[in-house]
Amino acid sequence: MSLKNPEQSGTKANGIIVDRPVACLCSRGGTFLDIGAQYGANFAAALRHDPTMNIIAFEAEPHNAAKLEELLSR
DSSP states (O other), X not given: OOTXXXXXXXHHHHHHHHHHHHHHHOOTTOEEEEESOTTSXXXXXXXXXXXXXXXXEEOOSHHHHHHHHHHHTO
């Protein structure tokens, strides 16, 4: 992980920190709302917990939004 990009480092750490609470707090078959989705680490944790979960994600920063759209189009 590069320390030259603190946002990327923070996103990676956030993904690790978020996995357990998401698994405990999210109901199966529910909806996960991710405000400030950045690169999708939080809703990725929700999808690992329940692949059928409905995801609603918002990202206001254009660069992050473009990267998020690129990831989701694969």
